[in-house]
Amino acid sequence: xxxxxxxxxRAGVSVSTVSHxxxxxxxxxxSTRERVETxxxxxxxxxxxxxxxxxAGRTHTxxxxxxxxxxxxxxxxxxTIEAMLSDAGLVMFLGDSHDDVASERRVVDSLLDRQVDGIxxxxxxxxxxxxxxxITATGTPLVLIDRALDVACDQVGPENEESAxxxxxHLLELGHRRIAVVRGIDGISSSVERYAGYERxxxxxxxxxxxxxxxxxxSSVDVAEREVLAVxxxxxxxxxxxxxxxxMTIGSLKALRGLGLSIPGDVALVCYDDFEWSDLFEPRxxxxxxxxxxxxxxxxxxxxxxxxxxxxxPRRIHVPTTFHHRNSCGCxxx
Numbered sequence: 001x002x003x004x005x006x007x008x009x010r011a012g013v014s015v016s017t018v019s020h021x022x023x024x025x026x027x028x029x030x031s032t033r034e035r036v037e038t039x040x041x042x043x044x045x046x047x048x049x050x051x052x053x054x055x056a057g058r059t060h061t062x063x064x065x066x067x068x069x070x071x072x073x074x075x076x077x078x079x080t081i082e083a084m085l086s087d088a089g090l091v092m093f094l095g096d097s098h099d100d101v102a103s104e105r106r107v108v109d110s111l112l113d114r115q116v117d118g119i120x121x122x123x124x125x126x127x128x129x130x131x132x133x134x135i136t137a138t139g140t141p142l143v144l145i146d147r148a149l150d151v152a153c154d155q156v157g158p159e160n161e162e163s164a165x166x167x168x169x170h171l172l173e174l175g176h177r178r179i180a181v182v183r184g185i186d187g188i189s190s191s192v193e194r195y196a197g198y199e200r201x202x203x204x205x206x207x208x209x210x211x212x213x214x215x216x217x218x219s220s221v222d223v224a225e226r227e228v229l230a231v232x233x234x235x236x237x238x239x240x241x242x243x244x245x246x247x248m249t250i251g252s253l254k255a256l257r258g259l260g261l262s263i264p265g266d267v268a269l270v271c272y273d274d275f276e277w278s279d280l281f282e283p284r285x286x287x288x289x290x291x292x293x294x295x296x297x298x299x300x301x302x303x304x305x306x307x308x309x310x311x312x313x314p315r316r317i318h319v320p321t322t323f324h325h326r327n328s329c330g331c332x333x334x
Contacts, residue, residue, distance in 0.1 A: 001046075002043040002044055002045040002046075003045070004018050004019065004022075004045070006043055006045065007036065007039045007040055007043065007045050010039035010042060010043055011032075011035040011036045011038070011039040012035065013032060013035065013036060017032065017036065018036055021033055021036040021037065022047060058117055059114070059115050059116060059117055060089060060090050060091065060117065061090060061091045061092070061093055061114065061116045061117060062085050062090050062091075062092055062093070062116055062117060062118050062119070062120065062303065063092075063093045063094075063095065063107075063108070063111030063112075063114070063116040063118070063119040063120070064078065064081060064082075064092055064093070064094050064095070064119070064120045064121075065095045065097050065104055065107045065108055065111065065119065065120070065121045065122070065131075066078060066094070066095075066096070066097060066120075066121070066122040066145075066146075067096060067097050067098055067099040067122065067124070072246045072247075072275060072276075073245065073246050073273050073290060073292065074122070074146075076276075076292045077122075077145070077146070077292050077295060077296050078094060080292055080293055080295075080296030080297065081120065081296045081299065081300055082094075084296060084297055084300040085300060088300070088304060090117070093111055093114060093116060095107030095108075095110060095111060097122070097124050099124050099125075099185060099188075099219065100124055101124045101125060101126040101127055101130050101131065103124075104121075104123070104124045104127060104130075104131050105130050105131050105134065108121070108131050108134055108135060109134065112134070112135070112138055112140065116140065117140075117141070117307050118140060118141035118142065118143070118303045118304075118306060118307045119135055119140055119141070119142050119143075119303075120142075120143050120144075120145055120299050120300075120303060121135070121142065121143075121144055121145070122144070122145050122146040122147055123144055123147050123149055123188075124188075125185060125186065125187030125188050126187065127149060128149045128150060128151050132144075132149065132151050132153070136151075136153065141303055141306035141307050142154070142303075142306075143155070143156065143299045143302050143303045143306070144156070144157075145157065145295060145296075145299045146158070146190060146295070147188050147189045147190050148189040148316065149189065152314050153314050154302045154303070154306065154314055154315050154316075155314070155315070155316045155317070156295060156298045156299050156302065156316075156317040156318075156319065157189075157190065157295070157317075157318060157319070158190070158290045158291070158295065158318070158319050158320075158321055159318045159319065159320050159321055160189075160190050160193035160194045160197065160272075161193045161194065161196050161197040161200070162197060163194075163197065163272060163288040163320075163321040163323075164193070164194040164195070164196075164197030164198050164201075164242070164244065164272055164288070165197035165198070165200050165201045166197075166201075166288065166323060167197075167198075167242050167270045167271075167272060167286075167288055167323075168181075168197065168198045168201035168202065168242055168270075169201045169204075170270060170286070170325075170329060171240045171242065171268060171270060171329065172201060172202075172205055174240075174268065174329065174330055174331060176239045176240040176268060177207065177239075178210070178213065178236065178237075178238040178239050178240070179198075179202070179213065179238060179239070179240045179241070179242060180213040180214075180215055180228075180231055180238035180240070180241045180242070181195065181198045181213065181214055181215065181241075181242050181243075181244065182215045182217040182224050182227060182228065182241065182242070182243040182244060182248045182251075182252055183195045183198075183214065183215065183216060183217060183244050184217060184218070184219040184244050184245055184248065185218055185219045186216070186218075188219075190245075191219070191244065194244045194272055195214075195244070198242060198244075212231070212234075213231065213238055215227040215228065215231060217243070217244070217247075217248040217251065217252075219245055219247055219248060220247060220248070220251065221247050221248070221250045221251040221254070222251060223248075223251065224243070224247065224248035224249075224250075224251025224252050224255070225251035225252070225254045225255045225258075226251075226255075227251075227255075228241065228251065228252045228255035228256065229255040229258065229259065232255065232256065232259055232261065232267070233259070237267075238267065239267060239268065240267060240268040240269070240270070240329075240330075241267060241268070241269050241270075242269075242270050242271070242272070243269070243270075243271045243272065244272045244273075245272060245273050246271075246273040246274075246275060249269075249271045249273065249275075249285070252269065253269075256269075263283045263328050264283060264327065264328055264329060264330035268328065268329050268330040269283070269285070269286075269328045269329070270285075270286045270287065270328065270329050271285055271286070271287040271288070271328075272287070272288050272321075273287065273288070273289070273290060274287040274288070274289030274290070274324055275287075278324070278326070279324075279326065282327075283326070283327050283328035284326035284327050284328060285324075285326055285328045286324065286325055286326045286327070286328050286329040287323075287324050287326070288321040288322070288323055288324070289321055289322045289323075289324055290319070290321055291319050291320070291321065291322070294319050295319050298317055298319065302315060302317075
């Protein structure tokens with residue numbers, strides 16, 4: 001590998017002159033600069049940024065562990081986080097946890113081995129017993145995003161319970177009583193909180209929870225499709241469905257289409273999570289939309305503060321959702 005000494009010899013200058021050209025620490029006359037830059041190109045010299053960063057105690061990198069490819073929402077979140085980190089002069093390393101704690105641990109260990117300056121994690125079920133202690137033991141700044149855990153670190157996530165309650169309440173106000181819910185991965189706070197909102201809406205109306213209408217969609221397109229196919233093939237079938245994330249909405253739509261059922265004619269549908277294209281096809285999906293930009297930017301801001309030396313108490317922030325009233329619920333919004 002070429003060194004600064006090699007560049008200096010090729011250009012016929014001192015090593016300090018090469019350093020000044022590379023780092024802009026002193027004015028160098030134009031002809032000398034051109035000789036140095038030509039020499040750099042000819043011998044393929046690259047600065048060892050990693051070594052310099054480690055010597056300074058910073059790598060200017062941040063790790064993100066997230067289930068990046070199973071849900072459109074997470075894809076948007078990754079884009080937001082990467083853009084903000086880039087604006088701050090940091091490079092993001094992305095690892096897909098696949099919502100599995102063993103995979104998540106491998107991702108986190110790899111990030112820690114690279115001595116990233118901080119880590120953002122959308123924790124898998126069980127992360128509080130496995131992944132999180134591995135991070136906190138190193139003192140690496142940490143922010144949890146999307147899912148909450150009972151651990152002492154900064155956390156930011158969407159408002160879940162009240163949003164899911166509002167979606168279910170909307171269906172109740174339209175006269176529905178047999179409302180199926182497609183809930184997410186067991187043991188993840190967002191799944192627990194959203195289901196609690198559905199449950200609270202029914203109990204507030206004096207309605208009992210029908211276990212036959214509680215579908216475990218596992219935050220998966222295929223699982224949700226299978227569950228909705230089964231419940232809509234039985235009698236009496238639900239008159240409405242509330243889905244608790246984008247992937248399960250897609251699976252539910254596939255199931256209803258496969259059965260030849262119309263929305264909202266045969267069954268009303270409302271969704272937690274919104275799609276970029278929700279307003280572009282029929283039926284237009286009634287949904288609670290997460291504020292992805294605020295979620296991502298808040299997580300990055302908190303992490304940068306910790307990297308910069310902030311030592312205050314752990315913060316927990318809930319970002320409100322926005323109710324988009326369209327027509328898959330069976331009514332025409334004003």
